[in-house]
Amino acid sequence: MLFHTVSSEDTTAFGAAMGALLQPGDVVLLTGDLGAGKSVLARGLARGLGITQAMPSPTFTLMQPYRGRIPFYHFDLYRLDDPDQFYEAGLDEFIGGDGAAVIEWPDCADLDPAPALHITLSRLEDDDARAIEVTSAGMDDRMTGFYDALKKWSVKA
Numbered sequence: 001m002l003f004h005t006v007s008s009e010d011t012t013a014f015g016a017a018m019g020a021l022l023q024p025g026d027v028v029l030l031t032g033d034l035g036a037g038k039s040v041l042a043r044g045l046a047r048g049l050g051i052t053q054a055m056p057s058p059t060f061t062l063m064q065p066y067r068g069r070i071p072f073y074h075f076d077l078y079r080l081d082d083p084d085q086f087y088e089a090g091l092d093e094f095i096g097g098d099g100a101a102v103i104e105w106p107d108c109a110d111l112d113p114a115p116a117l118h119i120t121l122s123r124l125e126d127d128d129a130r131a132i133e134v135t136s137a138g139m140d141d142r143m144t145g146f147y148d149a150l151k152k153w154s155v156k157a
């Protein structure tokens with residue numbers, strides 16, 4: 001499924017619409033260049049779970065937990081040098097457990113869990129526009145629900 005947003009606020013609203021549908025155990029993998037909007041989208045997802053507090057990027061802590069309608073675990077693995085560190089720190093326990101896990105830079109830990117939603121953000125010609133591609137890894141039964149909630153951002157591929 002392909003979507004477009006036109007501003008940072010729009011991506012936050014997109015994330016919030018998606019976050020409202022997240023369930024315990026859900027995993028969302030966010031890919032895209034630096035500045036593509038992964039953290040903006042992650043904050044939107046949190047908003048959709050009722051989390052309103054500030055969400056600084058957990059660049060050095062790797063993961064920051066939040067309490068919303070369900071637990072929310074925000075990962076940023078950009079600074080992870082070695083995938084083993086991820087497991088040594090016990091961070092895998094927060095994936096597919098009691099809450100929703102949203103992971104920026106999953107490739108840094110060689111993460112490819114399933115079921116998961118894969119979201120790829122990319123810049124478009126307009127500075128404030130982004131393409132957001134959402135695909136399912138074993139979550140096909142949920143995709144109609146997400147699509148309905150995100151229809152207003154939909155782009156015909």
Ligand code: ADP
Nearest residue numbers: 006007008011034035036037038039040128130
């Ligand atoms: P990442 O986490 O992917 O490195 P961030 O979310 O931290 O990126 O930053 C995205 C930057 O792009 C922010 O400065 C944000 O204001 C800006 N921006 C401009 N347009 C958009 C958009 N449509 N969606 C998301 N961010 C946008």
Ligand code: MG
Nearest residue numbers: 038039057104
């Ligand atoms: Mg980020």
